[in-house]
Structure formats: C-alpha cells, structure tokens
Amino acid sequence: MTSTLYRELAELPVYTSATFLNGDDAAALIRVTSSVRDHSRKIKRSLQRTVIYTPSDVLTTNSESSVDVLKSATSPSGKLVAYLREIESNGGKKRFVEVWRGSKLEAIKEVTKAHAEFYTDDFFSCLSFAPSESALVYTAEGNAPGEDDQDRFRYVPTLGERLQKRQRPTLFLLQWTSNSNAHLAALQPSLTPPSTILFGQAVFSANETIIARGYETSPDGRRLGITGCTNRTCAIWKLNLPRHASDALRKTFDHSGQAYEPSTEPKSDNSTTISVDCTRLSSPTTSARSPRVFDGQIVWLSSGLGGPHNGCSALHKLDLVTGSHKEILPIIHSPATPDAFPGLFADYISERAVVRSKDGAALAIQTVWGSRKTVVLVSLIDGSVTEITPKDGADDIASWSLLATDGERRVLCSRSSPTTVPELVLGTIDDARNAVWRVLEQEALSDSAAKTLNSMKSSIVRVPDRHPLEMIVVQGSTTSKPPCVMVPHGGPHISNTTDFNPAMAAMVAEGYTVSMVNYTGSLGHGQAYIEKLLGRAGELDVEECFASAQHLVQIGIADAGPGKQFIIGGSHAGFLGAHLVARYPDYFSACSLRNPVVAVGDMAHVTDIPDWCFSQFSSPSVVPTGHLASPEEHARLQAASPLSYVAAVKAPVLLLVGDADARVPMTQAKAYYHALKGHGRAKVEMYLFPGAGHSLDQVEAELQSWEHTKEWFANVVKF
Known part of the structure; x- marks a missing residue:
C-alpha cells in the first residue's frame, strides 16, 4: 500500500535555518539546520551540518542529529553558541541552557524547576545574546500554580492552535561570569495600569535594553489564535532592565572581587523575578511583529488590526539614538500593473538579514509575489525594493526561501520548484544589488525518483x-x-x-x-x-x-x-x-x-x-x-x-x-x-x-x- 516514491520524497531534508560563522571575504563557514521526517520512528528530526564554501570548492560535514536541542543561536561575534536543550531523564525531562565557546563549555544552567517547556514557535520564541555576550534572553512557559495554590484550577486561556499548551509565556534572562556562576531571572513587565500583555520575540538592543513583541488579550478576555494571523493586537515594546541587572550584564564586581548578584531573594531553584519598565514603540493602530536590531536601528513588520487574518505588511524602522520613527515601506493596496511588486507578504524578518552595498544597508526579506516565494532587498535608507532571485530560464517558476545573510554581501537561500527538490544556494550581491548565485548542495535522489x-x-x-x-x-x-x-x-x-x-x-x-x-x-x-x-x-x-x-x-x-x-x-x-x-x-x-x-x-x-x-x-x-x-x-x-x-x-x-x-x-x-x-x-x-x-x-x-x-x-x- 505504501508509496515508495512518496516516502523517499517526504524524507528529504527541508532547510529551516542557517548561520554564517565567519566573515571571511573569500570563504564562508555556514551552519545549516534541516528538518527531516523519520517515518520509522514517526517523528521529525532536526539535523545540523557545516558547509565550507570557497571559490573553488564546497565541503560539507556529516549531518548530526540534534533531537535534544530545541533552539540555538550564535553570538554577535560568532564566537559563542547558545543551546536550549531538553533531555529525557528517568521518565521525565530535564532542561538546560548551555553556552559554548567552540568545544569549551562557557556556561550551563539547569532550568527544569525554574519554568516549564521552552518556546520554539514562530510567535513568542526567542534566543538572543546581549552585546556583552554575557547574557541571554529566551522565552519559556512559566510554572503553573502548585498543588497547594488555590489558583491551580483558575481558568487561563491558551494561545490557540499549535499553542494549546501555552498559557504563561515568560521572558527569562540568563547571566553568567563563569561555568559555576550562572544566574537566571524571570522578567516581569511593569505596566500602568496592570495589564495582561504577553511578551515574546525578544532581542537585545543594548546591554540594558530588550526589544520585544507584546500580545494583548481581547476585551472579552480571549487570547485569539495567533498562528497564521497577523491582525492581532500586538505591539513592539522596549523593556528597560533595572540597574542591578545591567550591572550584572556588564560583569561588574563588588570590592571583594565576587560577581555582583541582584538583591532579590533567590528561590530554591536559584532564579529570581526582575521587574522591568516597558515603553510601547509601535502605533496602537497596527499589529506589529518580528522586531530586529541592525546598525543602531529597530526594524519590524506591521499589518492592520482586525479584518483579514493575513495580508500585506509595512516595514518600519526606529533610530535607537534619536527615537525617530519611519515607515520605510508601506502596505501596497493596488500594484501599478499585475506583475509589479505587490508589497511585502512576509511572516517574519530573519535574525540576520542585512546586506550592504555602496548605497547603504538593505534588508533581505522573503515574500510572496504571485504564486512564487521570492527574496527582495528593501533599502533601509529610502525603502526601494530590488528582487534578487531570478525569474528566467529554469528559475521562472522556482520559489526561494531566505535562510541567512552574512551581514555584508552574501545571502543564503533554499530554492525548489514543483518538480525539483530543495537545494542550498549562495548569492553574492554587487553594488547594483544584483546577485550571482551558486548551488552549494542538493540532496541526491534514487535513479527512479530522479527519472520520475x-x-x-x-x-x-x-x-x-x-x-x-x-x-x-x-x-x-x-x-x-x-x-x-x-x-x-x-x-x-x-x-x-x-x-x-x-x-x-x-x-x-x-x-x-x-x-x-x-x-x-x-x-x-x-x-x-x-x-x-x-x-x-x-x-x-x-x-x-x-x-x-x-x-x-x-x-x-x-x-x-x-x-x-x-x-x-x-x-x-x-x-x-x-x-x-x-x-x-x-x-x-x-x-x-x-x-x-x-x-x-x-x-x-x-x-x-x-x-x-x-x-x-x-x-x-x-x-x-x-x-x-x-x-x-x-x-x-x-x-x-x-x-x-x-x-x-x-x-x-x-x-x-x-x-x-x-x-x-x-x-x-x-x-x-x-x-x-x-x-x-x-x-x-x-x-x-x-x-x-x-x-x-x-x-x-x-x-x-x-x-x-x-x-x-x-x-x-x-x-
């Protein structure tokens, strides 16, 4: 009964993310993550491999399964890698946050008792290094009331489809000075009047400042489903860490030479709660998402509130020094011609998405254009749009997915079509924002599948x-x-x-x-x-x-x-x-x-x-x-x-x-x-x-x- 062809095609790795690990102009060292269906075990596995590109050759390491790694992130310098890890232990699960410097463990913290599951979805999850590279912020499910708590039966709405088990998204701050001195704190937003805003998609903009997306409940107390919905009441917020937290981030020490610790009394799991001041940055009349920080600026996407659950997005930027805000690219209602640029139809902005040329920085972003997915560059100076994925010859029907940029001239994508399996392609951008593409790898097919x-x-x-x-x-x-x-x-x-x-x-x-x-x-x-x-x-x-x-x-x-x-x-x-x-x-x-x-x-x-x-x-x-x-x-x-x-x-x-x-x-x-x-x-x-x-x-x-x-x-x- 089982189709051999379907199983072979469905088990092909699907590229999900990538990170450039070096800034060498001649060579590229890239960590690539893929998702693979495993029909034998009836699970999806995450695979990581390293691709080394030079002008004359491409080398790929063997794939390594990372079933226990739920999320990873590379520090701004590229020297550190953080992992959110979940391990089966005696019939239960233990959770750890780890930071590695190459093959050396820089910091580790068991967080099993501090909170419930890590968030890995596209709507609340995050894993971001502070510029000091001595702190992380991530999202996890806050602990439910204990057995002796009278609130344990109180109704708390979930976050809807795909997030049915999510009720208490909480930002956590991990700070460290050594392997034995890692401190965890839950961030408690301070709002006046008190509010039920739920924060996620957090990223550091400075050692003392975190930018995050805040989701609001509806007036009737519902948490309307957010999966596939860009029309929810969500805003971009600035969270200001208090002095004692920023001191720890800067690795300050007291006169005895011991690392400074927050004065808040720690709980038995060695975690604390830190109150943070909050300031709304985006308009209350839009639904905002996916904040990113590039070159001293915050950029984000926004859509209209209510109405259609998905649609065209606007792109915004806010200068961190002057506070000036600009809508770089507006929502496009009616393109000039049927084949003209139709506007941004994008779910998110990649964590590393900047491309540079003589005309300044541009944002690489994946969008839908007709029946194709494509990648465009949007100038952070004037909002001009350049499509960098070709539409001629064999590529006239291909769809492209953005994986990463190196922050300079290189863009990594996956490309496929209804009759060609995904391949990894590297583009190099010139001063005119044209791209020259090279295929780095494509999964091999059996002779019969390839022929079909x-x-x-x-x-x-x-x-x-x-x-x-x-x-x-x-x-x-x-x-x-x-x-x-x-x-x-x-x-x-x-x-x-x-x-x-x-x-x-x-x-x-x-x-x-x-x-x-x-x-x-x-x-x-x-x-x-x-x-x-x-x-x-x-x-x-x-x-x-x-x-x-x-x-x-x-x-x-x-x-x-x-x-x-x-x-x-x-x-x-x-x-x-x-x-x-x-x-x-x-x-x-x-x-x-x-x-x-x-x-x-x-x-x-x-x-x-x-x-x-x-x-x-x-x-x-x-x-x-x-x-x-x-x-x-x-x-x-x-x-x-x-x-x-x-x-x-x-x-x-x-x-x-x-x-x-x-x-x-x-x-x-x-x-x-x-x-x-x-x-x-x-x-x-x-x-x-x-x-x-x-x-x-x-x-x-x-x-x-x-x-x-x-x-x-x-x-x-x-x-």
Whole structure:
C-alpha cells in the first residue's frame, strides 16, 4: 500500500535555518539546520551540518542529529553558541541552557524547576545574546500554580492552535561570569495600569535594553489564535532592565572581587523575578511583529488590526539614538500593473538579514509575489525594493526561501520548484544589488525518483479576465489527459506557492494532473485583492475554483466527466471542496477534505479565531461583542456553509481529522460525516488522528492521509 516514491520524497531534508560563522571575504563557514521526517520512528528530526564554501570548492560535514536541542543561536561575534536543550531523564525531562565557546563549555544552567517547556514557535520564541555576550534572553512557559495554590484550577486561556499548551509565556534572562556562576531571572513587565500583555520575540538592543513583541488579550478576555494571523493586537515594546541587572550584564564586581548578584531573594531553584519598565514603540493602530536590531536601528513588520487574518505588511524602522520613527515601506493596496511588486507578504524578518552595498544597508526579506516565494532587498535608507532571485530560464517558476545573510554581501537561500527538490544556494550581491548565485548542495535522489521528477513539468496558468486567479499546474509525461486534482489553499488569505511539495509530486506520479489554485484573497497581489474576498467567502472563492477547473478543460489540459475531476483541500479549502461537490454534484468524482470548515455559525463559538467567522462572511467591522453570534447571525452563517447543502452531495467524501484541532474543532467534520451518512447519497469515510492539530503535520498523519487519499481516488478513477 505504501508509496515508495512518496516516502523517499517526504524524507528529504527541508532547510529551516542557517548561520554564517565567519566573515571571511573569500570563504564562508555556514551552519545549516534541516528538518527531516523519520517515518520509522514517526517523528521529525532536526539535523545540523557545516558547509565550507570557497571559490573553488564546497565541503560539507556529516549531518548530526540534534533531537535534544530545541533552539540555538550564535553570538554577535560568532564566537559563542547558545543551546536550549531538553533531555529525557528517568521518565521525565530535564532542561538546560548551555553556552559554548567552540568545544569549551562557557556556561550551563539547569532550568527544569525554574519554568516549564521552552518556546520554539514562530510567535513568542526567542534566543538572543546581549552585546556583552554575557547574557541571554529566551522565552519559556512559566510554572503553573502548585498543588497547594488555590489558583491551580483558575481558568487561563491558551494561545490557540499549535499553542494549546501555552498559557504563561515568560521572558527569562540568563547571566553568567563563569561555568559555576550562572544566574537566571524571570522578567516581569511593569505596566500602568496592570495589564495582561504577553511578551515574546525578544532581542537585545543594548546591554540594558530588550526589544520585544507584546500580545494583548481581547476585551472579552480571549487570547485569539495567533498562528497564521497577523491582525492581532500586538505591539513592539522596549523593556528597560533595572540597574542591578545591567550591572550584572556588564560583569561588574563588588570590592571583594565576587560577581555582583541582584538583591532579590533567590528561590530554591536559584532564579529570581526582575521587574522591568516597558515603553510601547509601535502605533496602537497596527499589529506589529518580528522586531530586529541592525546598525543602531529597530526594524519590524506591521499589518492592520482586525479584518483579514493575513495580508500585506509595512516595514518600519526606529533610530535607537534619536527615537525617530519611519515607515520605510508601506502596505501596497493596488500594484501599478499585475506583475509589479505587490508589497511585502512576509511572516517574519530573519535574525540576520542585512546586506550592504555602496548605497547603504538593505534588508533581505522573503515574500510572496504571485504564486512564487521570492527574496527582495528593501533599502533601509529610502525603502526601494530590488528582487534578487531570478525569474528566467529554469528559475521562472522556482520559489526561494531566505535562510541567512552574512551581514555584508552574501545571502543564503533554499530554492525548489514543483518538480525539483530543495537545494542550498549562495548569492553574492554587487553594488547594483544584483546577485550571482551558486548551488552549494542538493540532496541526491534514487535513479527512479530522479527519472520520475524529470519527466514532470510545471507551469503557472492564469485565467483570462479573472485576475488574480491563477493555478500552479503540475503534469506527468503522458500525452493523454489524466484525471485532474484541484488543490485550493486554506486560509483563505494564504497562497499555494511553487515550492517542492512531496505529496503533490507523488500524486502526479500516480497518474494525475495537479492544479493548485490561487483565487481572489490569495497573497502576493496587493492588499486590495485580499480585502475583495471579505464578505464574499463561499461565493467568489467557490466560483473561481470552479472557473479554474473549467479553464483547464478549455485549454486541453484536463477533461470533464466521470472519474476526471477530484478535490483535495484542508481548512478553508475543505470548506471550498465541500461546497464544490454540493453545487456541482455531477462534475467532481471524489474529494479528500482535511479538518474542513462546514458550519461557520457553530464554529464561531468554539474556534480560537471566532472573529474570522464574521470578517470572512460579513463586513469586517461587524464582529459581535464577545464574539457571540445572535440567532439571526448564526442562521446566516450556517446558510453560507456547506452543511446546508449536504443533501446535494453525490461524490465520495473522505474526511481526515485531527482530534487536537483548536482552529476547526473535529465536531465540524463529525457533523458533516453523520449528515452525509443520514442522506445516504454519498459514500463517506472518516479517519481520526489522535494528538494531531489543524495542519495534520505529524509524520504518521501526513503519510496516512496521503495513502488514504490515493486509495480513495483510485476506487473511482477512470484513466
């Protein structure tokens, strides 16, 4: 049953981060981290290797598994490396913070009792050295009340999907003077009036100052889900450490020669709590994220509050000396032409992202541009934008992901396409901000896998007179018209991009054409096309998905008829798939839906993003107090949902569901399953994956989902 090709492709390492370890103009020493699916152990492993580049050669060390290392960071000088490490011990877990100078252990602190799990997510986690390189700041889960504490049963909201176990994100400061003298302190923000702002994404701007992102709860006490949502009430803050903490950072000593220690009485775990003054730096009318410090300036991204959950971002900078603030690059609503720069569609700024030329410093940042991911340079002087990733020849369909810069002229990226696996590429930037690229490495494939991928072709197909509707189409070598699998994206404000996707490549190898649809509301075309879908979900997006299928038939890529049209979709794409098989019951032959939205009115009261249910299906400003729908509003949202049309479905429906989904709770799929069973017109099957969340990205859940989908379609396909 298991597809050998799928397993081989899915087990290829995916580049996740990198760090330049030297500043030599001739050679580059780079530490590269990759994520690898291990199907035997059903886990994802993190691998590290060192790549040595010279003008004449590239050398790579053997990969080393770092399962117990959850996060690492290199100091500004490149001489120190910090690790957040978690080790299994006697059936439990022990946590350590370590600092290494080459092969010498500079400092170590066991923090098992000081706090719970380290944070490694993209929204709160951090690991930053002070300029003195004698202190670190990181984020971890604060300890819950003890058994004797009367507050141990008090309700504390979690942070939503992917962060269900996170309730008390806390910044911790580690200071050291020697291996035996490392001191840990929790940072307690001092705010007037007292507030429930939660801090993360912290970075030092000076030995006494930390810049962080602060997340606020909604007026009804909710912590609205932050995963995939750039519209939350978040700001950039400056945290000022008190004198005794800054003295320790500067390694000051008392007259006896002993290291200075804060006067706060230490707890039994040798940690303290330090109160820090806080100042908001970003506007209260924007949602700010990803603060970074470069050349005496703070830069960050911002989006609008409320409304669409993702969209175009603005780039800001603030001078640390003068305090002057400037919006370097604004949100772009409507590009001058369909192919012009559409604005920044970026989740974060890399920790080391500066590139320098004769015209001054620029920020390298990854963004979505149409159906591709690309890397641009944004001048920190005037905000001018230069795309540095090529779009000609073999690269016209490739997507690029930024991994790191060396702070000068070199940029490290990964590059892939629907038919080429990821490769590591190094770019050198000239004074005109043009890049010359060199491939450093690419994972080897078996002869059969390489032959299969080489026989495929991919293209971006636009639908005339329906901008920005387009599809990423991947086809096999057959001259006939194989069955076509439509794959819209979820969100709806995300995008299908041309990165390599093992599941889609393996589906093409099974004899299908795959069409990954980007409808109105997708990223990469300006903010106006994001907002155009608001209030029209379930109408415009469904109509455009069907139009994309019809267009492929019209231009001879696909056929209509029994066994010729299929759908794969998750979340909002599951919503689209469920609508499509109901509205066009004789057009689509089967669908596979992952954690689909099927009853928006019911979902509004149980999801971690209740505001989504209102902004997508009505005016963005019409969000009820307490996010509770009135009976009339509930009925309207239900009427716009696929569950209301379930009686029309005839195509077989496969449901793939995670029981730990906080975004689209599994009650949605269960209701749809039983409704289909009750009407008895469509075959339905559901698989439930314990512990799996919204994206079903557990290794076993991904494999089983692919296998079940392949078999589900094979039962009805007519080649």
